Amino acid sequence: MSASTTKSMDEIVALCRRRGFIWQSSEVYGGINGFWDYGPLGAQLKKNLKDAWWQDVIKTPPAGPDGADLDIVPVDCTIIMNPKVWEASGHVGGFNDPMVDCAETKKRYRADHISCYGVVDEKDGRENAEPTTIGYVATLAATEEEFFTSYRENEKKFFKRLAKAFGKPVMVQLPGEGVPYTNLQGFDRKIVLGPDATEVGTLTEPREFNLMFETYVGAIRDEESKAYLRPETAQGIFTQFWNVVDTARVKIPFGMAQIGKAFRNEVTPRNFTFRSREFEQMEIEFFIRPETAGEWYQYWRDTRYAWWQSIGLAGDNLTLREHDKDELSHYAKEGAGVCDVEYRFPFTAPGYGELEGIAHRSDFDLKAHATACGKGDKLMYRDPVTNEKFFPHVIEPSAGADRGTLAVLCEAFTPTPDRAGSKYVMKFVPRLAPIKAAIFPLVNKDGMPEIADKLYRQLRNKYTIQTDAKQSIGKRYARMDEAGTPYCFTIDGDTATDQTVTVRDRDTAEQTRISLDKVESFLAEKIGD
RNA sequence: GCGGGUGUAGCUCAGUGGUAGAGCGUCACGUUGCCAACGUGAAUGUCGUGGGUUCAAAUCCCAUCACCCGCUCCA
Structure with missing residues (x-):
């Protein structure tokens, strides 16, 4: 794990x-x-x-x-x-999916995914060629055959449930096409037995879920301005x-x-x-x-997979997943493929969540817009060398x-319970770190703040740099650890005499001394431009 | 949309009808000699919001909003 x-x-x-x-x-x-x-x-x-x-x-x-x-x-x-x-x-069309809730089972369905099959009084069904429909049984089965197979497996139980729900022995009107719930009108929707429900009429009216936000252009709010x-x-x-x-x-x-x-x-x-x-x-x-x-x-x-790795998502938490054919979108059924770059977020683990779809x-x-705007094949791309015309893929x-x-x-979030100071360190790759480096006077006197300020002004044109002279040095390091700042340069008592500063590494908390005039080249090497 | 849970200071939480609290953090001053140090002081609250019950509500009731978990959804 x-x-x-x-x-x-x-x-x-x-x-x-x-x-x-x-x-x-x-x-x-x-x-x-x-x-x-x-x-x-x-x-x-x-x-x-x-x-x-x-x-x-x-x-x-x-x-x-x-x-x-x-x-x-x-x-x-x-x-x-x-x-x-x-x-x-x-x-x-695609972003407006009418939804249906079941008051009994608390389940929610896409209304167009529910097929309803007519139910008739058993006696009526035997005696008349066109018996009166007394209700409907709803199913998620996509085809009549699938529906038939599903209840055939436990036919007795299925009809017992129906008989109880409709108050009498019934027959299902097969063979015949299932009617989408959306196509049922008025009263018919009140006599539907929902999938897995035991009572009739527990499905709500289909409700539109507009996945696109709507607004109105201009002063008048009507369909024309939508x-x-x-x-x-x-x-x-x-x-x-x-x-x-x-x-x-x-x-x-x-x-x-x-x-x-x-x-x-x-x-x-x-x-x-x-x-x-x-x-x-x-x-x-x-x-x-x-x-x-x-x-x-x-x-x-x-x-694209390599790119996500390059910005720090290099471990097992990153994965590349090819889609199965049956989950492909309408535009991609017959293609070279669809895949997702996915990351294992704490809330998806052990599964993954999509970062990028390819x-x-x-x-x-291109074809859809060419057709819809009325210009059609006139908008085909012409290869300038071969004069061949086609719609690009x-x-x-x-x-x-x-x-x-x-x-x-x-990925950057790292609890550090063993570290003396910070409880958390954000280990961003330097390229992404919001602050590239911090400059601290060890104590706020003896000329240290002045040297720190000078260094800060020298570097801030090129890098996002912060300086901070308040509170203890440990607290300042800890704050930078949580901000994910890769390096902290500290001006101490020796700086004024030997022109060196300490460099503290965010990930190891280790310190080394470098020359004050090497700070900029140090950053250029570690962070890049 | 449904079911369950949560909501009091920036954070973590205490507060079962009678003066709004603690620790941490933040800020100021002092101190400082490398890892959330110490001292002194200060600021910070529509108790999620609105309504109701009551002499009195953070506390009881209703509604609503936001967040978390589970459904559902995610061309």
Whole structure:
């Protein structure tokens, strides 16, 4: 069992609050479910993560499978778009799932997943070709055959339950198609026996769960002005694909990338920031020739997995999981594959939670928008060399910035019960650490504060540096341990005479002396620019 | 949305109807000679919120909000 499974999420959340990494949004008003703010340390940490992504994805991505450099261009699209975007992408249909609750069993179902089969009085059913339906039995079975098989296994019990629920011996109207619960009207919904229920009529009316946030553009609030907050940043990229081809001097294969907020009105936000209703995505859409999907899918899967390792999630807590065919999205059924980079969070352990999904989305989105906007095949990509026309396929690595930040926080969190000072150390890789180094005068007199201040001013142009002269040195080290600051430089009584300072290492608490004028090069070596 | 639990200072918690508390932390001053040191002092509370019962509510009742756990959901 890995170390992270023994970490306490409560302690991590407490440290995040105490040190100013993450707070509840609008906390003074009692908060708001599913929304989180980043404090000073958290905002810097998340920015460092996004900067690392921007650097490694847009500026210097590793060479492609053919050894050539990649061309990836950034865009920054709006959160509110023409609502037709979301009709074409399938979100208006797909994100509105009517739900049904069962008052008896306390279970919740998607209304369109429940099939209802008519039930008739046994006597009536024997005597008449078209007997009167006296109720329905609901099942989660997808097909009539599956339903038939499921109750055949214990037929006696099944009909006993029905007889009890309907107050008389009954027959089920088979063969015949099951009717989705959503298609039942009015009174019929009151005579349905829910799955696993013993009483009739315990299912509620279907209720719409709008997973997209709605808003209105302009002064008038009517259907015409309705718009949505984007549930993913990807569609902005797809809708600007043609402008990028026309202006950015790119040719297939190339990528578009953006970082931005997205919104999903989740049914149950849970697990700290893991499932937030407002969150930030770091998305790449990499456009390719269809026949190269396999090699590019592999490239991105390996590249993205290695990237998460490079920012500190290097141990057993990180995993790469290929999706089974049956859990694939509508756009990815026939593709090179879909996989998730997953992290074992304390609240998912021993399981994992998704950080990034890498999917071969085929040409679903470009085709959908080309069709929906009415231009169709005129919007096909033309290969400038062969003049061949086609809709490019897409490999989409889509990462969660907030989930990534949370994973980094969880991974860095290290209780240190044996250490003399700090109870906790946040072991961020230096590249992500919100504060790169701290500078302390050992005591607040004898010229030490002046030397510390001079060193601080020298370094702060290049690095995020803090200085602190208050309270005991142990307390100051401990605070920096919880902030995850990799190095502390301390000016002591010897500094004025021999021009050296001590360097304290966050992870070992060990100290070494280095020359005052070597501090900057020390940081450059350990932290990078 | 359902069921269960929780909510008092920044944190951990005590307080069963009668003056709002402790420890830690924070801040100031003093001290200091490398790991949450010490001394003195200070600030900090809509007792989650709203309503009700009562002469009197942190305490009893109702509603509501937030968080945690379990369902459910997560194209």
